[in-house]
Amino acid sequence: MYKYFFIQHPNNILSSPIEYLTGVSTLKGDLLRKEINVFTFKDLLEYFPFRHIDKTKIDLINSLHEGMDYVQVAGRVVEKKIIGERRAKRLIVHLQDETGLIELVWFQGINFVEKILTTGQAYLVFGKISFFMGKPQIAHPEIEVYNSQNSKGKSFLEPIYPSTEKLKARGLNGRQIAKLTQELIKKISTKDVPENLPHNLMLQYKLMGRFDAFTQIHLPANEINYQQAVRRLKFEEFFLAQMSIQKLKLNRHKNSRGLVFEKVGNYFNEFYEKYLPFSLTNAQKNVLKEIRKDFGSGKQMNRLLQGDVGSGKTMVALLSMLIAADNDFQAVLMAPTEILAQQHFNTITSLLNEMNIEVQLLTGSTKLKNRKKILLGCENGEVKILIGTHAVIEDNVVFKNLGFAVVDEQHKFGVAQRAKLWKKNDVAPHVLVMTATPIPRTLALTVYGDLDYSIIDELPPGRKPISTIHRFENKRSQVMDFIKEQITLGRQAYVIYPLIEESSKLDYENLMKGYEEVKSFFPEPKYWISMVHGKQTAEVKENNMQRFANADTQILVGTTVIEVGVNVPNASVMVIESAEKFGLSQLHQLRGRVGRGADQSYCVLLTGQKLSKDAKERLRTMVETSDGFKIAEKDLEIRGPGEIEGTRQSGALSFKLANIVDDRPMLEVARNAVAEILEKDADLELPDNQPLKTYLLSIKSKTRWGKIA
Numbered sequence: 001m002y003k004y005f006f007i008q009h010p011n012n013i014l015s016s017p018i019e020y021l022t023g024v025s026t027l028k029g030d031l032l033r034k035e036i037n038v039f040t041f042k043d044l045l046e047y048f049p050f051r052h053i054d055k056t057k058i059d060l061i062n063s064l065h066e067g068m069d070y071v072q073v074a075g076r077v078v079e080k081k082i083i084g085e086r087r088a089k090r091l092i093v094h095l096q097d098e099t100g101l102i103e104l105v106w107f108q109g110i111n112f113v114e115k116i117l118t119t120g121q122a123y124l125v126f127g128k129i130s131f132f133m134g135k136p137q138i139a140h141p142e143i144e145v146y147n148s149q150n151s152k153g154k155s156f157l158e159p160i161y162p163s164t165e166k167l168k169a170r171g172l173n174g175r176q177i178a179k180l181t182q183e184l185i186k187k188i189s190t191k192d193v194p195e196n197l198p199h200n201l202m203l204q205y206k207l208m209g210r211f212d213a214f215t216q217i218h219l220p221a222n223e224i225n226y227q228q229a230v231r232r233l234k235f236e237e238f239f240l241a242q243m244s245i246q247k248l249k250l251n252r253h254k255n256s257r258g259l260v261f262e263k264v265g266n267y268f269n270e271f272y273e274k275y276l277p278f279s280l281t282n283a284q285k286n287v288l289k290e291i292r293k294d295f296g297s298g299k300q301m302n303r304l305l306q307g308d309v310g311s312g313k314t315m316v317a318l319l320s321m322l323i324a325a326d327n328d329f330q331a332v333l334m335a336p337t338e339i340l341a342q343q344h345f346n347t348i349t350s351l352l353n354e355m356n357i358e359v360q361l362l363t364g365s366t367k368l369k370n371r372k373k374i375l376l377g378c379e380n381g382e383v384k385i386l387i388g389t390h391a392v393i394e395d396n397v398v399f400k401n402l403g404f405a406v407v408d409e410q411h412k413f414g415v416a417q418r419a420k421l422w423k424k425n426d427v428a429p430h431v432l433v434m435t436a437t438p439i440p441r442t443l444a445l446t447v448y449g450d451l452d453y454s455i456i457d458e459l460p461p462g463r464k465p466i467s468t469i470h471r472f473e474n475k476r477s478q479v480m481d482f483i484k485e486q487i488t489l490g491r492q493a494y495v496i497y498p499l500i501e502e503s504s505k506l507d508y509e510n511l512m513k514g515y516e517e518v519k520s521f522f523p524e525p526k527y528w529i530s531m532v533h534g535k536q537t538a539e540v541k542e543n544n545m546q547r548f549a550n551a552d553t554q555i556l557v558g559t560t561v562i563e564v565g566v567n568v569p570n571a572s573v574m575v576i577e578s579a580e581k582f583g584l585s586q587l588h589q590l591r592g593r594v595g596r597g598a599d600q601s602y603c604v605l606l607t608g609q610k611l612s613k614d615a616k617e618r619l620r621t622m623v624e625t626s627d628g629f630k631i632a633e634k635d636l637e638i639r640g641p642g643e644i645e646g647t648r649q650s651g652a653l654s655f656k657l658a659n660i661v662d663d664r665p666m667l668e669v670a671r672n673a674v675a676e677i678l679e680k681d682a683d684l685e686l687p688d689n690q691p692l693k694t695y696l697l698s699i700k701s702k703t704r705w706g707k708i709a
């Protein structure tokens with residue numbers, strides 16, 4: 001189905017199908033659609049060049065050198081020959097100017113190109129230079145007959161567009177696409193590309209006008225104009241993205257009805273006064289305040305809680321759940337794995353041991369009989385706190401009055417899943433999503449901009465920073481000796497192996513080999529080892545985990561199934577095998593399994609000798625810092641935004657020009673600008689905001705900002 005059926009303003013020339021443009025045949029139109037998603041004039045206008053060349057600048061052949069990428073030369077064809085057979089067949093053309101000779105090579109379209117090139121004729125040649133045995137060469141250059149007009153009277157920079165092999169074969173190489181955009185730009189005027197940013201904002205940030213930006217990014221009068229055009233269009237991308245996401249949030253705040261938890265009652269107070277095992281950090285208190293405010297606001301809470309590993313998010317969740325109970329509402333706590341759900345259940349039931357409140361655990365492996373009882377308890381309201389895996393949001397789980405849902409250690413919790421939670425009660429319950437790994441604030445606000453945002457930026461007192469070291473695998477026996485020392489001191493240790501693919505046989509073989517090796521260092525009955533991995537049944541997993549948690553075993557050998565959340569404060573050593581295979585956030589999560597008690601803890605990153613540049617950088621970061629937010633920044637820097645877990649399919653980060661890493665300061669500016677506008681004029685009624693309002697209405701049907709991965 002063609003996109004242009006949906007365009008709202010059929011009168012606008014930009015909504016014309018691409019075939020209406022001079023020079024675009026039906027065949028070319030088809031290719032433009034298939035190859036580069038250009039359906040309409042508008043799409044072509046938004047198809048930006050990846051570079052410009054100054055056509056008036058012609059490189060002399062003897063001035064070409066290795067450091068150059070794209071070059072333009074002019075000269076005569078002095079020789080052409082087809083050499084080689086079958087797949088090795090190629091066309092070699094020698095082009096000469098007054099300073100030297102360059103070789104042009106074609107591996108495809110050989111006969112065609114050979115026919116159209118005339119020996120003795122002068123050509124203008126553009127392409128990516130490479131050197132072969134010290135001689136300059138251009139493979140598949142763009143080439144046109146050279147005459148004095150090519151080089152005269154053109155003051156602008158010529159745009160070069162990304163093209164594809166198929167397009168090139170049909171006469172639409174990077175330069176030929178430029179001819180189309182030139183044609184297009186001739187046809188349009190300011191009214192076709194109306195301004196959409198408020199005038200004051202443009203003045204304030206010195207932004208180029210929209211029409212100018214779109215024309216100058218294609219055909220800039222000079223380099224400065226080009227930079228200004230790019231800047232304006234990037235700003236527009238950030239600004240509009242922020243506008244939709246912040247409006248979404250505003251609308252939610254305005255329109256959503258929420259359950260009112262008006263009081264803090266006995267459950268909370270009794271627990272807080274009698275059973276809270278430590279005093280809360282200020283950060284925990286602040287977040288709790290924010291949550292209480294939301295609870296009382298009459299609006300549904302949708303809050304994202306970011307906090308580093310070990311910052312004490314669970315306690316915040318528990319205290320909030322008690323407030324729900326105080327107001328006669330049920331609460332659920334959902335964890336990503338059975339191990340974690342089980343552990344939360346253990347922690348919370350022991351904390352609430354002396355109190356009269358019913359807490360239940362529901363996971364995929366809950367036995368039928370027990371399950372029935374729990375489901376009944378949820379339905380009749382006896383179960384006040386339900387802890388579990390995704391099982392808790394299955395359709396068969398019915399609540400009497402679910403008021404609050406906590407989603408732990410998961411930032412992949414999408415709108416669809418949240419919607420499922422919302423339906424668990426007539427009025428949607430309050431939702432608190434707690435992240436597994438912090439992501440930089442700007443990013444969080446971009447991806448989860450429709451959520452309210454809280455942060456725990458402080459660790460409980462008395463924590464000693466985990467000492468992290470990197471060792472090569474040939475030092476493994478020393479590392480094992482170190483574990484022995486720690487065990488002698490009464491501590492416990494993790495040894496983690498990478499599990500790249502759940503189904504990978506090799507990974508499991510490595511794990512088993514590793515297990516045997518650890519066993520040879522730590523023979524029974526002096527030492528006991530438990531092993532946990534993804535292929536075990538939930539019961540076996542839990543049993544092995546529990547033995548370690550009870551200190552019946554001193555070593556836990558496992559895969560990343562223990563990555564998030566697991567809490568065994570007596571464990572003081574984390575050894576990560578093949579650490580170079582893990583991503584930064586994973587390493588940080590794993591390391592976060594130790595350092596949970598008062599003792600000095602250690603993390604040892606074992607790797608092979610050969611390390612990639614990125615791997616070295618990851619290891620260095622781990623050794624240098626234990627601040628999850630700093631690590632998240634670094635992760636973003638190394639991997640780019642597309643790879644940040646949970647953000648990949650969000651769409652919220654895919655901009656045409658802007659880059660969320662490199663252009664972060666601009667994103668911040670755009671975000672604040674939007675906030676300021678919406679604060680003063682939420683419905684965009686002010687005259688200065690009319691261009692923006694008109695624009696937003698015109699694109700409304702196409703916006704999908706609500707989707708979050």
Ligand code: ADP
Pocket residue numbers: 278279280281284307308309310311312313314315460461565567569596
């Ligand atoms: P995370 O934020 O990673 O989920 P947890 O909630 O598991 O962290 O807390 C980590 C550890 O810190 C737990 O053992 C918890 O009991 C402890 N803890 C939490 N808050 C405090 C506090 N204010 N003071 C001391 N210890 C705390």
Ligand code: MG
Pocket residue numbers: 313314408409565
């Ligand atoms: Mg946790």
